[in-house]
Amino acid sequence: MSAVSKNSDPPAKARVKPTYLIIGSGSIGFTLAKELRELNKDLVLIDKEKQKVETLREEAYEAIVGDANDPDVLSSINLKNLTAILILTSDNEINKIALQNIKKVISPDVYCVSRASDVINKQEMETLGADYVFMPSKIVATALARSLERAESLKRGNRLSKWLKEISGKKLAIVVHDNPDPDAIASAVALKEIATNFDVDATILYHGEIGHQENKAFVNLLAIELEKMDEHDISRFDKVALVDCTLPGSNNQLPPETPIGVVIDHHPTGEIEIEAEYADLRPNVGSTSTILTKYLQELNINIERELATALLYGIRTDTHDFKRNTDASDLSAASFLYPLSDHELLDQLERPSMSIETLDILGEAINSRQVIGSYLLSNVGNVRDRDALPQAADYLLNLEGIATTIAFGVSEDRIFISGRTNDIRINLGEVMKEAFGDEYAGGHATAAAAQIPLGVFSAAKDRQTLLRLVNESVVKKFLKVVGVEESEE
16 A cells, blocks of 8 residues: 555555554554453554554554555455444544545445544534544543542432431431322332431321322332321421422421421422532432432442332333433433332332222313413312322323313312423423412423412302312413413313
């Protein structure tokens, strides 16, 4: 070949049969060559600098003097066994020319890797036929970010373990939000397991009902121990932890002034300041179960089959099977938990029987729907099983032309509202807060809820009047925030 030094490369010796061909023996090329040689891979390096090639040969590498711009650069190499070509010079233009030349003579089965300094050159190299183009700066930044994330995870694990060591031998109340869902319950069970490993006597407390048929099956099949808040005096506990909720008195029955030891949650808090001895709030994560899984890993705590199943189910339900508010950490946690879980039990959890009341509420939600543009609001009336509302909101979102659903109903003392959206123009959690108040509403961009005390509505002379007034208020407040004029379907 024309660019190969005729004095230093006898043709017979140059006809090697490499598996990998590296063009450019700078720091990246040489480091990769060392790694491949340790894996017993046959390789050849090509570099235009004769001194570099001689140095490589002294270290027992197959190396050839050659110019990446030369279309005949491969003429002295037997390409029969070639698996991949790696173009690793630091010059974008040289790499692009080499890529063009190489693609003319190699088999399409040969994997081609190229180096680029920026996104524009990366795209150009991909257009020229590179199978994979990497940017060293991006790789370094990603590696550093992962290292920092690991350091942050270690710090969190150390802080939680330090806090638990300080209350060793004492009693801890783990409080979840009212009418807890699988994510809240699984997270609480995980925190209890962690606390037990530090000799802390932990009790999981909740208020309300576990009404959703899947939630009932979840608690029963996994034999999860939960206790009612009204059966305990919270002052008899040494410390209180909030899981899957952030403020005492907000969607839980703790007195608002209750001192909080630990808060672990994934819900956005907005501008609200959280007062706790230790708070771990990660609104980018799809479930609190993901956060607790990371703690179990970081603290090297053995995860029993039932707990792994509970956490995996918690992640799946809160991310809607990874289709809603899902972060890479949710996928990582689920991947870790999957082989540890009981899959027959998961199958049972996903196919529970539906209660008559849930079926009635779904029917009422369909019959009572009010459609305004792409918004659907439905008043289901009296409701005992509030967990049927998110099911109704999810179901109604499947209707043609509907992008946002709001299902609401009235209990003895509260208005319960559940919303879902696939409209990227709105943040449903923020909309609900603005419509019904920060202290009563919250959630994510695509899923949100509110619990509003009946207050002045409780003075209504009869139930029908109450339901009518609630309907008018909820619909009016919501539509005002989203900027839509009310009209009938």
